[in-house]
Amino acid sequence: MKLQNFQQALNEEFSQQTYGENPVELYEPIRYLMALGGKRMRPLMTLMATALFTDDWQKAVKPASAVEVFHNFTLMHDDIMDNAPLRRGKPTVHEKWNANI
Known part of the structure; x- marks a missing residue:
């Protein structure tokens, strides 16, 4: 399995991610924070570890x-x-937004 497959699956998940009904005022800040990017090492390692034990x-x-x-x-939280x-x-x-978000 190639790393690009894991990255693509995660990028698709983040772009399609939806949240429950409440608290709706948190959705935009969450999307904003997630759109800032980053290496995404933790979810990649999670998927790589899973792939060691199953094809699914x-x-x-x-x-x-x-x-x-x-x-x-x-x-x-650290930024605050x-x-x-x-x-x-x-x-x-x-x-x-503000620190109370």
Whole structure:
């Protein structure tokens, strides 16, 4: 299995990701944060590890993307605690919206 296959599956998942009904005010900041990019090493490693044990690694795409969303939440929290103005060269979530988001 090629790394590009995993990256493509994750990119498709992130572009199609939907959330529940509430709290809707968090959806735009989450999408913004996820669109900032990054290496996405955690979900890639999740998919690679899954592929070691099964050919059906696609079942792990949603859990792998959840790992990345959680990781980005921790980065957002770190930005708030450090009062950082930028993340990956763009305004941080608390600068663009506010720290209470």
